[in-house]
Amino acid sequence: MPNLHSLRYRIMGMTFLLILLTAFGMVQLANWQMESLFQEYLSLQPGLAVSEGTMGDSELLFLHSVHHSLLWFGLLFACVGLAVSFLWSGGITTPLRELSAAADSIRQGKLEQRVEFDSRDEIGQLGRVFNQMSEELAVNERLRQEFLAGIAHELRTPLAILQSHLENMLEGITPATPERFFSMQEEVMRLIRLVQDLRDLSLAEVRQLDLHLQEVDVNLLLRHTVEMLSPLLEEKRLSFEVTLDDSLPKLLLDSDRMNQVFYNLLINAIRYTHPGTVIHIGSFRQEGKVCLVVTDEGPGIPAADLPHVFEHFYRGEKSRNRTRGGSGLGLALARQFVEVHDGTIRAENMPQGGNSFVIEFSCY
Secondary structure, three states: OOOOOOHHHHHHHHHHHHHHHHHHHHHHHHHHHHHHHHHHHHHOOOOOOOOHHHOOHHHHHHHHHHHHHHHHHHHHHHHHHHHHHHHHHHHHHHHHHHHHHHHHHHHOOOOOOOOOOOOOOHHHHHHHHHHHHHHHHHHHHHHHHHHHHHHHHHHHHHHHHHHHHHHHHHOOOOOOOHHHHHHHHHHHHHHHHHHHHHHHHHHHHOOOOOOOOEEEOHHHHHHHHHHHHHHHHOOOOOEEEEEOOOOOOOEEEOHHHHHHHHHHHHHHHHHHOOOOOEEEEEEEEEOOEEEEEEEOOOOOOOOOOHHHOOOOOOOOOOOOOOOOOOOOOHHHHHHHHHHHOOOEEEEEEOOOOOEEEEEEEEOO
16 A cells, blocks of 8 residues: 655645646636637627627537537646656655665665665765765774774783783792783783773764863974984884974974874884884974974885774784784874874875875964
C-alpha cells in the first residue's frame, strides 16, 4: 500500500491540484468567451435573435458542441497533468530515497556509501556533500581503529615487561634486586608518559587543553631546547646550526607546550637524520608571520607517508620497532599544540634532500 504521507505524493497532489485548477479556469474562461463572442456574432446578423432562449436548434447545438469539446480538452489536460506531476515528483524524490537508503546503511556501520546524482541543482549538491561526508567518516573510522590498535600496542609492551618481572620475582626465579625495580620503574614512567600524552592529545583535539598563555620569546625557547638536547648529538656525530632572527616580536604562547613541540621536532630530526650531518634550526619573519623551521639532512619522508606524518601512532616503518621510533605520538602532539595556539605546522621534503618542519604564527 502506498504511503500517502510520502513526499512524492504530496508534491504530486499539489502539482496536480494546481494543474487541475488551471485547466478548470481555462475551460470556464474559454466557455464564457466563446458564448459571448458567438452571441455578438449573431447580433450582427440581420433577422437573428441575440438571446440564448430564442436561439435556434443549430445555434444551441453548436454551443453545446463547443462546451463538450472544451470539457474533454479539460479532462485530457488534467490527465496529462496527473502523469506529468507523477513523473516530475518521482524525479525529485527518487534521489532522496537513494540518499535515505545510503544514510541508513551508514547507520548500520556500512561506511563509504556513495550516491550518484548528475544534476547541478540543490539535490545534486546534497549528494556531493553526502559523498564527501561518507568518505570522511570512513577515513575517521580507519584512523580510530588504527588509534586503538596503536594504544593497545604501546600499552602491551611495558605491561608485558612488568608482568614478566613480577611473575619471576614471585616464583623466585629472579631476585628482587634494586636494578630490577629500577627497570620496572622505567616501564611505569613510560606508561605514565604515554597516558599523559594521550590525555593532552584528546584535550587538544577538542580545544579543551588548559593553556597558560604569556608573552614568550620563541628564540629563547629554541635555544633552551637546543641546549637540552645537545648531549644526544655525540653518539650520531651530529651538530646543530642555529640561525635566529633577534628582531622577532614576542608571541602569546604556552611556553611549556611549545617547549614540548620543539623537543619533539628535534628528537625526530636526531632520530632519522644521517650520522655526521647538521640539523638546522631557524626563525624569521615572512609576510606578517613568525616562521620557525627545523631541517635535517636525512633521507626525507617518502611521498606516500608525507600526508600522514602528523597522524596518531603513524610510522613509515610498519614494524613499530622501538629502536627507530618512539610512541608515535610526538608529531601528532606537535600539530595539536601548534593548532591550539592558532598556528600551523607542515612537513616538506627539501630539494637537496632531507626534511623540514615549518611552524607559522601570525604576528601583529
